[in-house]
Amino acid sequence: MVKLTALGAAREVGRSSFLLDAGEKILLDRGIKLGSDEIGYPLPVKTNLDAIVISHAHLDHSGALPELFSKSDSFVYMTLPTLELSQILWADSLKIAKAEGVTAPFSLADLASAERFTFSLPYRKKISISESTSIELFDAGHILGSAMVKVESQKKDVVYSGDFKLGETRMFKGADKKIGKADILIIESTYGDRNHSPRKELEKEFVDGVKETLSKGGFAMVPAFAVGRSQELIDILVEHKVSAPIFFDGMGQKAARKTLEFPELLKNPKSLGKALHSANWIKKGKRNIALKEPSIIVTSAGMLEGGPIMWYLKKLYKDKKSKIFLTGFQVEGTNGRKLMEEGIVDLDDERIKVENQVQQFDFSAHASQDELIELAKIVEPELIVCVHGDEKVIKVFQKRLKNEGFNSVAPKLGEEIKLD
Numbered sequence: 001m002v003k004l005t006a007l008g009a010a011r012e013v014g015r016s017s018f019l020l021d022a023g024e025k026i027l028l029d030r031g032i033k034l035g036s037d038e039i040g041y042p043l044p045v046k047t048n049l050d051a052i053v054i055s056h057a058h059l060d061h062s063g064a065l066p067e068l069f070s071k072s073d074s075f076v077y078m079t080l081p082t083l084e085l086s087q088i089l090w091a092d093s094l095k096i097a098k099a100e101g102v103t104a105p106f107s108l109a110d111l112a113s114a115e116r117f118t119f120s121l122p123y124r125k126k127i128s129i130s131e132s133t134s135i136e137l138f139d140a141g142h143i144l145g146s147a148m149v150k151v152e153s154q155k156k157d158v159v160y161s162g163d164f165k166l167g168e169t170r171m172f173k174g175a176d177k178k179i180g181k182a183d184i185l186i187i188e189s190t191y192g193d194r195n196h197s198p199r200k201e202l203e204k205e206f207v208d209g210v211k212e213t214l215s216k217g218g219f220a221m222v223p224a225f226a227v228g229r230s231q232e233l234i235d236i237l238v239e240h241k242v243s244a245p246i247f248f249d250g251m252g253q254k255a256a257r258k259t260l261e262f263p264e265l266l267k268n269p270k271s272l273g274k275a276l277h278s279a280n281w282i283k284k285g286k287r288n289i290a291l292k293e294p295s296i297i298v299t300s301a302g303m304l305e306g307g308p309i310m311w312y313l314k315k316l317y318k319d320k321k322s323k324i325f326l327t328g329f330q331v332e333g334t335n336g337r338k339l340m341e342e343g344i345v346d347l348d349d350e351r352i353k354v355e356n357q358v359q360q361f362d363f364s365a366h367a368s369q370d371e372l373i374e375l376a377k378i379v380e381p382e383l384i385v386c387v388h389g390d391e392k393v394i395k396v397f398q399k400r401l402k403n404e405g406f407n408s409v410a411p412k413l414g415e416e417i418k419l420d
């Protein structure tokens with residue numbers, strides 16, 4: 001029998017972590033949840049682990065690994081870019097904790113030991129962790145280094161999708177469709193209830209919006225995820241020859257340098273390299289330069305939970321000519337979601353009414369409903385475990401799965417699923 005326990009990302013987006021017991025005990029992801037006042041952690045791991053696998057660097061999949069590492073010493077498997085991007089994000093969360101005067105649940109020493117125990121695996125290289133159990137990573141097409149995880153054991157074979165995107169995006173070629181069959185598919189469900197609008201149309205709508213804001217004399221504030229999205233948006237803006245300076249601020253700069261170090265994983269490294277080099281990278285303490293004349297400011301954090309965007313917002317939130325372009329999924333409870341739904345943001349312990357225009361663009365690096373079904377058809381599992389989605393969304397997704405002839409469950413937090 002194989003057992004799977006949802007330690008997080010159960011009917012919610014955030015703190016992904018799943019304990020798979022297939023003889024060997026394998027932890028799939030160890031993320032945190034941002035958005036509420038306190039960082040949300042997955043449920044504790046109460047057993048000795050044989051392996052930990054991290055699907056990709058986003059903090060909702062990797063952010064709690066250093067904390068776990070302060071107590072555990074299992075081997076960790078992830079791709080090299082995932083390790084290097086995670087290190088950037090982990091170090092940044094330590095910096096934020098220090099600046100906010102809170103004690104981080106891990107130290108720099110824990111970061112170093114996490115690295116010492118990490119095997120960086122290339123895609124499609126099966127590695128045995130025991131006589132009967134192996135782990136293999138497949139490109140997930142979501143961000144640099146993102147992986148779908150396949151665990152093969154004597155009992156059952158399991159695919160964990162992590163966050164994935166089957167179709168091509170501007171930066172990546174899409175997930176590896178040669179992942180093969182498995183008995184159980186643990187699948188993200190972020191957009192389980194809908195399909196995305198065509199990418200080219202979306203890009204045009206975004207660029208037109210930016211141009212319109214600039215022509216009115218406003219600033220285009222583009223909060224974007226540091227890893228992936230901010231680089232992609234700059235590439236779009238440069239390609240469309242928007243005639244205003246593009247400023248690039250925040251942790252996305254580090255992620256951009258890391259991204260260009262892995263050209264073999266990018267769809268079009270030349271055009272991305274050119275675009276990123278032509279943006280104006282803001283130096284520390286020099287933010288005022290971006291506010292001299294109407295400009296585009298691409299910066300973190302993508303859900304307005306901290307980062308340089310808060311500095312720009314403080315300067316500009318009363319300016320009716322300026323506009324905020326939300327460019328990714330906004331988790332419930334985050335400033336980004338509050339801004340979308342109520343036009344308010346919590347800034348420096350104060351709730352402010354934002355007078356800028358706000359528009360959301362569905363630049364998703366996640367699978368649409370049709371792509372989720374396509375992966376299910378590739379893997380042909382006996383059971384699909386729906387995770388990483390809001391409760392309402394998962395309900396819609398499960399209905400579609402049923403119509404397509406698949407068995408599915410959506411575990412609650414802490415629930416254990418057994419499969420004979």
Ligand SMILES: [Zn+2]
Nearest residue numbers: 056058142163
């Ligand atoms: Zn992700």
Ligand SMILES: [Zn+2]
Nearest residue numbers: 058060061163
């Ligand atoms: Zn995620």
